[in-house]
Amino acid sequence: MKKAPKKLRIDLIPSDPSEVIVSGIESMKKISQILKSFDPQKDRYISREFQSFGIYLTDKLEDYEHRGLYMKLAKENHRSILEKALSFAVDSGARNKGALFMWKLKQLKGNNEKP
Numbered sequence: 001m002k003k004a005p006k007k008l009r010i011d012l013i014p015s016d017p018s019e020v021i022v023s024g025i026e027s028m029k030k031i032s033q034i035l036k037s038f039d040p041q042k043d044r045y046i047s048r049e050f051q052s053f054g055i056y057l058t059d060k061l062e063d064y065e066h067r068g069l070y071m072k073l074a075k076e077n078h079r080s081i082l083e084k085a086l087s088f089a090v091d092s093g094a095r096n097k098g099a100l101f102m103w104k105l106k107q108l109k110g111n112n113e114k115p
Helices: 031-036 049-061 063-076 079-092 097-113
Strands: none
Touching: 049 063, 049 079, 049 097, 063 079, 079 097
């Protein structure tokens, strides 16, 4: 007979935002503990701002397989064009937001290059 999994409870309104704790999971750390142990020389997966924005695009578009592509786009393209394409794709409610984002980005870049 299998045991039922523990139900998790998340306190949504903590008194201190850095103390968000998920009840039922002992291995979770507080955000303040993670930030104290962060070493930029050792933990250099995301060390630049464009990498952070690329991960943000990945999260919003729900397309984790192409996160390197979004980092490259964030590095090479103007932020306003990326944000317009992102809002278009997210607001559309499409199943494949990544493809719609790329289509809109191509369209916006084409409009900016023409005189």
